[in-house]
Amino acid sequence: xxxSLNQMTTRAWDVPELLTRCAAAGVTSVGLWREPxxxxxxxxxxxxxxxxxxxxxxxxxxxxFPVGDDVAAAKSQRENRAAIDEAAALDAGALVxxxxxxxxxxxxxxxxxxxxxxxxxxxxxxxAERGVRLGLEPLHPALCxxxxxxxxxxxxxxxxxxxxxxxxxxxxxAFHVWWDPQLWDAIARAGDRIFAVQLADHPVTLQDPxxxxxxxxxxxxxLRRFVHAVRAAxxxxxxxxxxxxxxxxxxxxxxxxxxxxxxxxxxxxxxS
Amino acid sequence: xxxSLNQMTTRAWDVPELLTRCAAAGVTSVGLWREPxxxxxxxxxxxxxxxxxxxxxxxxxxxxFPVGDDVAAAKSQRENRAAIDEAAALDAGALVxxxxxxxxxxxxxxxxxxxxxxxxxxxxxxxAERGVRLGLEPLHPALCxxxxxxxxxxxxxxxxxxxxxxxxxxxxxAFHVWWDPQLWDAIARAGDRIFAVQLADHPVTLQDPxxxxxxxxxxxxxLRRFVHAVRAAxxxxxxxxxxxxxxxxxxxxxxxxxxxxxxxxxxxxxxS
Numbered sequence: 001x002x003x004s005l006n007q008m009t010t011r012a013w014d015v016p017e018l019l020t021r022c023a024a025a026g027v028t029s030v031g032l033w034r035e036p037x038x039x040x041x042x043x044x045x046x047x048x049x050x051x052x053x054x055x056x057x058x059x060x061x062x063x064x065f066p067v068g069d070d071v072a073a074a075k076s077q078r079e080n081r082a083a084i085d086e087a088a089a090l091d092a093g094a095l096v097x098x099x100x101x102x103x104x105x106x107x108x109x110x111x112x113x114x115x116x117x118x119x120x121x122x123x124x125x126x127x128a129e130r131g132v133r134l135g136l137e138p139l140h141p142a143l144c145x146x147x148x149x150x151x152x153x154x155x156x157x158x159x160x161x162x163x164x165x166x167x168x169x170x171x172x173x174a175f176h177v178w179w180d181p182q183l184w185d186a187i188a189r190a191g192d193r194i195f196a197v198q199l200a201d202h203p204v205t206l207q208d209p210x211x212x213x214x215x216x217x218x219x220x221x222x223l224r225r226f227v228h229a230v231r232a233a234x235x236x237x238x239x240x241x242x243x244x245x246x247x248x249x250x251x252x253x254x255x256x257x258x259x260x261x262x263x264x265x266x267x268x269x270x271x272s
Numbered sequence: 273x274x275x276s277l278n279q280m281t282t283r284a285w286d287v288p289e290l291l292t293r294c295a296a297a298g299v300t301s302v303g304l305w306r307e308p309x310x311x312x313x314x315x316x317x318x319x320x321x322x323x324x325x326x327x328x329x330x331x332x333x334x335x336x337f338p339v340g341d342d343v344a345a346a347k348s349q350r351e352n353r354a355a356i357d358e359a360a361a362l363d364a365g366a367l368v369x370x371x372x373x374x375x376x377x378x379x380x381x382x383x384x385x386x387x388x389x390x391x392x393x394x395x396x397x398x399x400a401e402r403g404v405r406l407g408l409e410p411l412h413p414a415l416c417x418x419x420x421x422x423x424x425x426x427x428x429x430x431x432x433x434x435x436x437x438x439x440x441x442x443x444x445x446a447f448h449v450w451w452d453p454q455l456w457d458a459i460a461r462a463g464d465r466i467f468a469v470q471l472a473d474h475p476v477t478l479q480d481p482x483x484x485x486x487x488x489x490x491x492x493x494x495l496r497r498f499v500h501a502v503r504a505a506x507x508x509x510x511x512x513x514x515x516x517x518x519x520x521x522x523x524x525x526x527x528x529x530x531x532x533x534x535x536x537x538x539x540x541x542x543x544s
Contacts, residue, residue, distance in 0.1 A: 101476070107494040113453070141451040142414040145492045146477045155453045179413040181385070181427045204373070205418045206481055220417045222379040 001231065001268045004057040005260060006031030006198065006242030010253035015040035016048060023052040025257055029238040031058040031198070032090065034083060042089055049090070056092040057238040058135065058171065058196045059083065063097035064147075065119030067111055080123050087132045093237055094135035094195035095127070096171050099150040101143075112149045117159045120168060128167045135171035135195035136160050142209035143176075153177050153186035160193055172230065173198035173242065175213050178221040187229045194235040198242045199223055199264070211246045215256075217263040224267045231271045239268055273503065273540045276329040277532060278303030278470065278514030282525035287312035288320060295324040297529055301510040303330040303470070304362065306355060314361055321362070328364040329510040330407065330443065330468045331355065335369035336419075337391030339383055352395050359404045365509055366407035366467035367399070368443050371422040373415075384421045389431045392440060400439045407443035407467035408432050414481035415448075425449050425458035432465055444502065445470035445514065447485050450493040459501045466507040470514045471495055471536070483518045487528075489535040496539045503543045511540055 005027050007018050015036050022030055037045050037059075049056065062083035066072035087095040099116045102109065120134060127134050138156040139148025150156050153172060160168045170193050177183050187194075201219030206212060216223050227239060241260045248256050277299050279290050287308050294302055309317050309331075321328065334355035338344035359367040371388045374381065392406060399406050410428040411420025422428050425444060432440045442465050449455050459466075473491030478484055488495050499511060513532045520528050 102492055107492055109451070109492075109494070140413065142412070142478050142481055144451040145474060151451050151453060179381070179416040179423050181423060202417060206414050209414055209478055209481060220374055220379055220381075222381070 001227065001236075001271050002029055002238040003027055003261065003264055003268055004029035004031055004238035004240040005257065006058070006060070006240045007033055007036060008060070009241055009243045009248070009260060010256050011249060012253050015045050019048050019052055019054055021254060021257060022054060025261055027257070027261065028053060029055045029057045029240075031060060031196075031240045031242060032056055032092070033060045034086060037086065037090070042086055046089055055238070056090045057240050058094050058096050059087040059090055059092040061096040061098055063116070063119070063136070064100035065115045066100070067103045067106070067108070067115045069103065076119075077122065081126055084123070084127045084130055084132045088130040092132070094133045094169065094171060096196070097134050097136045098139065099136070099148045101146040101149060109144075109149060116150060117162065120159065120163065124163060124167060133166070133195050134168045136168070137171040137173060138176055140176040140209060142206070152180050152182065153190060154182055157186065157189055157193060165192060169193040169195035171196040171198065173200065174221050174223055174226045175200035175202055178202060178226070184229055187233050191234050194230055194233060196237060196240060197227075197230050197235055198240045199226075200241070200243045208246065211244045213244050215243055215245075215248065215259055215263055216241060227267060227271050239264070273499065273508075273543050274301055274510040275299055275533065275536055275540055276301035276303055276510035276512040277529065278330070278332070278512045279305055279308060280332070281513055281515045281520070281532060282528050283521060284525050287317050291320050291324055291326055293526060293529060294326060297533055299529070299533065300325060301327045301329045303332060303512045303514060304328055304364070305332045306358060309358065309362070314358055318361055327510070328362045329512050330366050330368050331359040331362055331364040333368040333370055335388070335391070335408070336372035337387045338372070339375045339378070339380070339387045341375065348391075349394065353398055356395070356399045356402055356404045360402040364404070366405045366441065366443060368468070369406050369408045370411065371408070371420045373418040373421060381416075381421060388422060389434065392431065392435065396435060396439060405438070405467050406440045408440070409443035409445060410448055412448040412481060414478070424452050424454065425462060426454055429458065429461055429465060437464060441465040441467035443468040443470065445472065446493050446495055446498045447472035447474055450474060450498070456501055459505050463505050466502055466505060468509060468512060469499075469502050469507055470512045471498075472513070472515045480518065483516045485516050487515055487517075487520065487531055487535055488513060499539060499543050511536070
């Protein structure tokens with residue numbers, strides 16, 4: 001399977017440096033984030049991608065569907081439509097949707113979860129017209145309250161299966177779901193709903209659920225089994241390495257990229 | 273329902289101070305930890321509990337079943353039997369069992385999970401002879417790798433339902449399970465397997481999964497709904513407040529106890 005580098009892993013690099021470095025390292029797919037893409041320019045990014053022959057596995061990120069706040073909901077919809085336009089221009093494999101957290105002061109987790117399905121329903125026509133695939137990403141339960149109320153892959157599938165298969169699917173990041181006793185069943189169920197796959201590893205003791213993640217192979221997740229499972233479910237796209245890590249961000253990004261390649265090449269190559 | 277104070281919430285107090293303070297505050301049930309009980313003395317603790325008319329909702333903690341290491345397994349069994357003896361002497365409502373984390377260097381999460389069921393099976397006769405109820409506690413997924421591979425209430429029930437109902441059940445801590453989309457079904461399923469109930473709240477942003485918990489009402493969990501749900505499932509025991517919190521540990525414990533009583537009395541009283 002093909003390696004993709006999510007730019008969060010080497011976030012000190014701007015888009016042109018990221019793309020040049022990836023091309024030099026033989027990495028022909030990237031996961032991009034909206035803010036650095038807009039900083040460099042959407043057109044310039046597209047041109048540079050074409051020039052170097054690099055594809056975009058995901059654009060991060062949209063979603064965050066507010067509840068009970070019309071102004072916030074309108075703003076969210078504008079942002080989400082802009083993200084869809086950008087994903088279309090970049091020909092991204094998926095636009096990553098996060099469920100968003102609880103509204104300020106709320107304890108209504110069920111309500112926030114219902115809002116995710118409603119939000120996707122509202123966004124879907126705009127995305128489908130532009131050929132953009134929406135990928136709902138379940139987040140680790142430690143991030144439930146502040147950024148992602150969709151906590152398991154089965155739960156994400158319960159949402160996305162209401163919508164047509166080519167338009168709405170899931171993004172599966174090993175860090176977020178590795179602990180789930182139902183993970184392997186859920187991956188098999190996901191099948192062609194898997195629009196993107198991300199890897200990050202988990203330390204023995206998770207001191208920082210947001211930025212304490214590890215490079216593949218540094219931690220406790222059986223990532224080889226994970227990659228084989230998504231392939232067995234039918235996924236044939238690139239496998240992104242996306243590592244939020246205060247530690248690795250403090251290193252020279254070129255060292256991190258070299259280590260990502262070294263750590264993943266063996267088990268990605270064994271999965272055809 | 274009756275409030276119980278888990279001594280971890282006010283951990284600066286030794287056992288005699290905890291018991292005296294609880295009695296003075298009208299709190300007639302406590303959750304105890306093995307280490308401070310042994311420090312004060314098991315017999316002295318039992319005598320003081322009797323004198324003050326205080327019951328023990330849980331003794332924390334046992335479990336931690338090693339995999340593939342005979343020396344560690346033998347040590348774990350000795351410790352677990354000692355914990356059972358202590359729970360019997362204290363007439364604890366349940367001995368809290370944690371699944372334990374992954375063995376050092378292991379990525380075999382399935383194997384570690386199988387070992388929990390096997391460990392309980394081995395421990396059960398010794399516990400049953402002494403009338404000690406074993407309560408398996410699912411832990412938050414953020415704690416999966418280093419201390420508790422049982423991550424959801426349904427998963428804990430899959431394990432404990434293999435054993436007779438009066439002997440093996442679950443301990444349900446709101447902090448660990450609040451995010452679970454299947455929580456309410458799992459609580460209803462648990463029924464008379466619920467041996468103990470614990471409360472701690474969750475901040476919007478969880479910066480420290482181990483010691484960043486909040487007092488009931490300070491956070492995002494709908495604890496009122498949680499308490500009603502365990503009561504509807506048939507639970508009639510005490511409701512423990514167990515808060516691992518670097519912040520609250522830095523405060524005078526008498527203030528924390530007063531706040532625990534104040535924050536829980538209203539919604540515990542409304543559940544008969």
